[in-house]
Amino acid sequence: MKKEILEALKQNKGKFISGEELSIKIGVTRTAIWKHIKQMKEDGYDIDAVSRRGYRLIQEPDTLELNELQIDMKTRLIGSNLIYYPSIDSTNNEAKKEAAAGAPEGTVIIADEQTGGRGRLGRQWVSPKGTGIWMSIILKPELEPAEAAKITQLTAASVATALRNVTGCEAGIKWPNDIIINKKKVCGILTEMSAELNSVNHIIVGMGINVNVDPEEFPEEVRSIATSVKESVGHEIYRKEIVLEILRIFEDLYLDFIRRKSIDKSVEICRKYSVTLGNQVRIISKDKVVYAEAVDLTEDGELLIRNEAGEIEKIISGEVSVRGVSDYI
Ligand code: BTN
Numbered sequence: 001m002k003k004e005i006l007e008a009l010k011q012n013k014g015k016f017i018s019g020e021e022l023s024i025k026i027g028v029t030r031t032a033i034w035k036h037i038k039q040m041k042e043d044g045y046d047i048d049a050v051s052r053r054g055y056r057l058i059q060e061p062d063t064l065e066l067n068e069l070q071i072d073m074k075t076r077l078i079g080s081n082l083i084y085y086p087s088i089d090s091t092n093n094e095a096k097k098e099a100a101a102g103a104p105e106g107t108v109i110i111a112d113e114q115t116g117g118r119g120r121l122g123r124q125w126v127s128p129k130g131t132g133i134w135m136s137i138i139l140k141p142e143l144e145p146a147e148a149a150k151i152t153q154l155t156a157a158s159v160a161t162a163l164r165n166v167t168g169c170e171a172g173i174k175w176p177n178d179i180i181i182n183k184k185k186v187c188g189i190l191t192e193m194s195a196e197l198n199s200v201n202h203i204i205v206g207m208g209i210n211v212n213v214d215p216e217e218f219p220e221e222v223r224s225i226a227t228s229v230k231e232s233v234g235h236e237i238y239r240k241e242i243v244l245e246i247l248r249i250f251e252d253l254y255l256d257f258i259r260r261k262s263i264d265k266s267v268e269i270c271r272k273y274s275v276t277l278g279n280q281v282r283i284i285s286k287d288k289v290v291y292a293e294a295v296d297l298t299e300d301g302e303l304l305i306r307n308e309a310g311e312i313e314k315i316i317s318g319e320v321s322v323r324g325v326s327d328y329i
Contacts, residue, residue, distance in 0.1 A: 001028060003067040005036050009047065009057035010071065018054035062130070062212070062238050064110050072244055077106040078137060078251040085109070087129065089116035092190055092206040095136035099194070099202040105140040108247065117208060119188055120177065121321070124219070131213045131228075133239050136206040137250070141258060145195040148203055149317045150263045152177050152191045153301035154253050155205050157269035159187055162245035163209075164273075169232045172275035174329060175294070175303050176317035179209070180275050183329050184227035186210050207246075212236045225328045267301050275329055276322060281305065284321040291325065 004026045008017060019030040026033070037055055041047055044061030060068065066084045073079055081104055088094055091109040093116070098107055114127035114134045127134045139151060156173045163171040163179065163186070172180040179187035187209040194201040210218075210228040218226040229237050257263050271277065276294045283290045283305065292305035295312065303315040303322065315322070323329075 001026060001032070002036055002040065003071065005033065005040070006045075006067055007071055009055060010060075013057050016048075016050065016053040016056045020054075022055070062236070062240070064112060064133070064239055064243060068240055069110075069243065072240070073247070074244070075106075075247050075251045078254065079106065079108045079247045080104070081107040083107065083109045085111040087111065087113040087115060090114055090118050090206075091134050091136040092118060092192060092204050095138050095204040095206070096192070096194070099138045099140075099204065103138055105138060105202075107138040108135060109138075110135045110243065114208075118190060118206075119208075120190055125188065125190075125208050126217065126219055127208060128213060128217050131217070132211050133207065133209040133243055133246075135209075135243065135246075136204050139203045139205065139254070141200065141203065143200045143203075144198060145193065145200055147300070148191060148193045148195075148200060149176065150257070150266075150301055151203050151205050152189055152317065153270050153297075154257060154263055154266040155189050155191070155207060155250065157266040157273075158246050158250040158253060159189070159207055159209065160273045161249050161269060162242055163187075163229065165249075166241050166245050167229055167233050167237055169229060171273065173270050173273045175270070175274065175276040175297070175322060176301070180329065181227055181229070181232040183275075183327075184225055185222075185328070186227050186229060186232070209242065211239050211242060262299070263301055264299055267297050267299060270301060271297055276303070279329070280325040282323045282325060283315060284323060294322070 019033050022033045023030045046058040048056040088111045091111050095109045111134045113129035117125035117127035119125040159179050160171040160173050169181050174180050177189040178185050190206040193203045212230045213228040253266050279294055281294045292307045295306050296304045305313050307313050
C-alpha cells in the first residue's frame with residue numbers, strides 16, 4: 001500500500017491531497033493512510049500533514065528501496081525482477097545464488113550497504129551505507145565464455161553515459177572496467193560468470209559507484225585514486241536517478257547486442273569516452289610489466305596496443321592490469 005500512497009503523493013508533488021481522497025483512491029481507511037504516512041516520515045520522506053488540507057509531499061529521501069525505483073522504472077527486461085537489501089555482504093554473491101536458484105535474466109540486486117563488497121583480483125570494495133550504488137545484474141545470454149568481457153564494455157558504456165546524462169560530469173572509461181572522473185576512479189565493474197566449456201550459464205555484472213561517498217570513507221590505500229560523483233559536481237546527487245538511467249541505457253545496449261550479436265554501439269561509446277586510448281600504458285601481468293601505447297579497441301572491445309617493438313598486440317582484459325606510465329590513468 002505504501003507504493004500506492006507514494007504514487008498518489010508524487011502525482012500531486014508540492015500540492016495537498018486530502019486523507020479522504022487518498023483513502024477513496026486506495027480503498028483503505030483514513031487511519032490506515034495516516035499510519036503509513038507516519039511510517040514514511042520516519043523513513044525520511046518530507047511530508048506536510050495539515051488538518052483539513054491533507055498531505056503534501058515536499059521531498060523524497062535518497063533511497064533505493066523498491067517502491068521508489070519501481071514507480072519510475074521504464075525498462076522491460078533489466079530490473080523487471082528487482083531485489084533490494086538494506087545491507088548485504090555482496091550483491092554479486094547474492095546474484096550468484098539467485099541465478100543458480102533460477103532467477104530470470106534481467107534480475108537486479110541492489111543494496112544500500114555491502115559488508116563484504118568484492119573488487120577485481122580479490123580486492124575489497126568498500127561500500128558504505130546510503131552513499132553509493134552497489135548493484136548486480138543477472139544475464140543469461142547465449143555466449144561463448146570468452147565473450148563475457150563484452151558485457152564489461154557494455155556496462156562501462158552504460159555507466160559513463162548515465163553519469164554524464166544525469167550529472168553533467170565528464171565521466172571517462174579506463175579500459176576495461178573503471179569509470180573515471182578527474183583522473184580518479186568513481187566506479188568499478190566486476191563481471192563474473194558460471195560457464196560450461198562452450199557456453200555461459202549466467203553472467204553477473206556488478207558495479208560499485210561512489211555517488212555521495214566522502215573522501216575519508218575510502219580506505220587509506222586508495223584515497224589518492226578514488227573519488228565520488230559528489231566530489232566532482234560539488235553537491236549530493238540522488239542515487240535513484242543514476243540507477244534508473246544506467247538500467248535504461250544498459251537495456252538498450254544489451255537488447256541491441258543480443259539482436260545483432262555485436263557490441264559495436266558500446267565499443268563506440270567506450271572509444272569516445274576512453275581515458276586510455278592514445279596514452280602510454282603499463283600492462284601488468286602476473287610475472288611482468290610491459291610498456292606500450294594504447295592504440296584502439298577492436299569491435300569486440302579488446303584493447304589494441306603498440307608494443308616496444310612497434311607491433312600491434314591484442315590484450316585480453318581478464319589477465320592483466322592496465323595503468324598509466326607513472327600513475328593510475
Ligand atoms: C573493481 O574495480 O575492482 C570492481 C569493483 C566492483 C564492486 C561492485 S559493488 C556491487 C558488486 N558487488 C560486489 O561485491 N562487487 C561489485
